[in-house]
Amino acid sequence: VRKVLVEGDAGIGKTSFCLSVIEDWANGKIFREFKLVLFLPLRHRIVSSAGSLLELLKLLHPSREVCKSVALFLEMEEGEKVLIIADGWDELDKSGRQEGSFLCTLLFEDLRFASIILTSRPSASSSLHQLTCIDRCFEIHGFNKISSLDYILSEFDRDKAIQLLKQI
Numbered sequence: 001v002r003k004v005l006v007e008g009d010a011g012i013g014k015t016s017f018c019l020s021v022i023e024d025w026a027n028g029k030i031f032r033e034f035k036l037v038l039f040l041p042l043r044h045r046i047v048s049s050a051g052s053l054l055e056l057l058k059l060l061h062p063s064r065e066v067c068k069s070v071a072l073f074l075e076m077e078e079g080e081k082v083l084i085i086a087d088g089w090d091e092l093d094k095s096g097r098q099e100g101s102f103l104c105t106l107l108f109e110d111l112r113f114a115s116i117i118l119t120s121r122p123s124a125s126s127s128l129h130q131l132t133c134i135d136r137c138f139e140i141h142g143f144n145k146i147s148s149l150d151y152i153l154s155e156f157d158r159d160k161a162i163q164l165l166k167q168i
Contacts, residue, residue: 079114090124
C-alpha cells in the first residue's frame with residue numbers, strides 16, 4: 001500500500017491525524033522504514049503556488065542547503081523511503097486538483113515510489129477514487145460518546161476528567 005486517501009467532513013480530525021502521524025514518526029514510534037516525512041499543508045497557498053519541487057521545498061523550509069539535499073534525495077530515489085502527507089486536497093482550487101497540475105504530477109507521477117497519505121473532504125475527492133494509484137481509502141468519523149469518554153479518561157487525571165466531562 002503506497003497511496004492512501006483519508007476522507008472526513010470538516011473539523012473531524014484529518015489534520016490532527018496527520019500531525020499525530022508526523023509526531024509519532026519523529027519519535028520513532030511508527031513507520032521506521034521511512035527516511036523522510038514531507039508534510040504538505042495544501043490549504044496554504046504557498047504550497048499550491050509552487051511550480052517545481054525545489055520551489056515547493058524553498059517555500060516550506062528556510063535553508064537552501066536543506067532544500068537542495070531533500071530535492072536531490074527525492075529525485076534520485078523517486079520518492080522511495082519517503083512518506084508524503086498531503087493534507088487538504090479539498091482546499092486546492094480546481095486547477096490544482098486537475099490532472100497535469102504540478103501537485104498531481106509530483107504526487108502521482110514524479111515520485112512514483114513515494115508513499116502518500118492524502119486527506120480530503122469527500123465532496124472534493126471523487127476524482128481521486130477514479131485513480132488506479134490510490135490503494136486504500138479510509139474515512140474518519142470522529143468520536144462517539146464511549147470513545148470520547150475513554151479518550152478523556154486516558155489523557156487527564158480522574159478529577160480533571162470528571163470536571164471536563166461535566167462541562168461537556
